[in-house]
Amino acid sequence: MEAIRFGIIGGSGLYKMEGLSETREVLLDTPFGKPSDAIVTGLLDGVPVAFLARHGRGHSTLPGDLPYRANIWAMKSLGVDYLISVSAVGSLKEVMAPRHMVLPDQFIDLTRHRAGTFFGDGAVAHVSMAHPVCAALSEVLAESHADCGLPAAALHRGGTYVCIEGPQFSTLAESRLYRSWDASVIGMTNMPEARLAREAEIAYATLALVTDYDCWHEGHDAVTAEIAIANLMHNAANAQNVLRACVRRLAANAPASKAHDALKQALVTPPAAMPEATREKLLPLLRKYR
Structure with a gap:
């Protein structure tokens, strides 16, 4: 299979990628279990793309139960x-209103x-997470938002994302x-x-x-899934357009x-010193270092 360089993981409300043609479902069984769903590959305006519904297309998996390692391993292997x-x-933050988009860094x-x-079982690595988001890719997303003619005030560049265990909302x-x-x-998912x-x-x-102001905001003391999903679905069409523009720019x-x-x-243990089974498990990650 030809390598697919660009991947999209869709969260709540984004269970498929509109405009994807020549699609096929790739069912993978990774060393870390099965991904959340089949990865759907296809062409988006002629560009090969891999799409995965993070919670499954029926939204059946809790944030804490998601097979994160399998999802990323599967994307890497493609x-x-x-x-x-x-x-x-x-x-x-007040300024980041429901139905806005944010590019946290x-x-x-x-x-x-x-x-x-992914490491352990005889393999040690310590990657830097000082800057966990690729600034260059985030910049392309910002440019793509502008390409779509969306209001500049509805996009916020930078900021901190707090990831909680869930599935309950905050106190x-x-x-x-x-x-x-x-x-x-x-x-709950990044x-x-x-x-x-x-x-x-x-x-x-x-x-x-x-989708909402969490419970700190006056009038939002009780966040409901119904409110969150309604706002998310309103934003989904805009998000699809931004993703499509981003893929075009990346290509x-x-x-x-x-x-x-x-x-x-970051690798502390040389691949040659790792147990064979561990090397094989990590092959998509270590291929260029072997």
Whole structure:
């Protein structure tokens, strides 16, 4: 199969990629289990793309139960080296209103029960996460938003995404605490996704779709899934257009990314010293270092 460089992970409300032609479903069984769903590959305006519904097309998997390692391993094995993560989030800032989009550049990881690394079993690596988002890919997303003629004020560049375990929404005390940290948005799915993408040397960026103000905001003391999904679906068409414009831009001139060499200075255990079974399990990640 020809390598597919551009991948999209769709979150709540984004279960398929409109405009994808010549589609086929790729069913993979990775060393870390099965991905959330079949990966749908096809052409988007003539450009090969791989799409995965993060929660499954029927939205049947909780954030804490998602097979994050299998999802990223599967994308990497297909050749993906630019990955756009679309995620529903709550806003922690007044200016980031429901139905706006945010391009966060930092994360605070408050998850507790998720496997967050590909390494172990005789293989040690410590990738840098100081800048967890590929700035170059995020810039392409911002330019793509402008390409679509969407209001500039409805896009916010930069900010911190607090990732909680869920599946419950925040308490009022928690929401106020995150605001005191100057965090921007809150969600449940981008960690350890971003960590794993960095270990896999994939340029990763988040397109966050604001659904609500979380419970800190007057009039939003009780966030409901119904409100969140209604706002998300309103934004889904705009998100599809931004993604399509982004893929066109990437195909024309994919930017260099520091993420593509993330393991170069991070591998502590030389591949030759790893147990054979571990090397095989990590082959998509280690291929250029063997």
